[in-house]
Amino acid sequence: MAELPRHRWDLTPAEARALQCRLAGRVRLEPGPRRVRTIAGVDTGFEDGGATARAAAVLLDWPDLNVIADHIARTPTPMPYVPGLLSFRELPAVLAALEGLDTAPDLVLCDGQGIAHPRRLGIAAHLGVLTDLITIGVGKSRLTGKYTEPGPHRGDASPLLADGERVGTVLRTRDRVRALFVSPGHRIDHAGAEEWVLACCRGYRLPEPIRQADHRASRRGRFRAG
DSSP: OOOOOOOOOOOOOHHHHHHHHHHTTTTOOOOOOOOOOOEEEEEEEEEGGGTTTEEEEEOOOOOOOOEEEEEEEEEEOOOOOOOHHHHHHHHHHHHHHHHHHHHOOEEEESOSSSSSSSSSSOOHHHHHHHHOEEEEEEEOOOOBBBOOOOOTTOEEEEEEEEEEEEEEEEEEEEETSEEEEEEESSOHHHHHHHHHHHOOOOOSSSSSHHHHHHHHTOOOOOOOOO
C-alpha cells in the first residue's frame, strides 16, 4: 500500500479527545462496497511491558477467506492506556502494518469499536477517516450504549443505542457464544457492517480476518501467508 496520512500522536488526553470530536464529523455512513476481492483484518498486541505496539495486518481473499499476505509492524507506544483513546495507542502500528501490504484491501475489519464510542470515533472509524478505507469495528465487549441481549443463535442481533442514536449492532456470530459489538467505521452502514461480519465468521466467534490478525498480533500459534 502507498504511504498513509498522519497526524500528531503525541497528544495529551484532552487534545486527543478534542481531535476525536473533530474527526468524527468526517465519518461517512453509506451502503457497503459493491465489489470485494480482498478483506484485511487488523489487531494489536504489546511487547516490552507495553512500550512497543505490535500490530498485524492480514489480507484475505473473498469469498474463500484464504490468507494471501500479512505484515507485522512494531512502533513505540505513544500513549499509555486511557479509556476511549485506544486508537492513539494502537493506530500508528496499525497504519505501519497496512503500509506493509502490497495491495490495499477493499474492506478492513478492526478489533475494536467503530462509531460505538462516546465521541463516535473508535479505532475503526479513526482508521477509516485517515485512510478513506471502508472499515468495520468488531468489539469483544461494550464500550458505550445500551441494548437488549439478542437471541441465542447465529445471526440473532439487536441494536446498540447511545443517547437515542443507533451506534452499532450486538451480533451473535455462533450459536450460544457471547455476542460481538459490531459498528460501522467509515464508508459503510449498520446493515452492511452486520452483513459482512457475519459472512466472515466461519465457525468461530470472531470473523476470520480478525481471528487471523489476533493470532499474529498476540503470537499465538504459527501462521503463514499463502
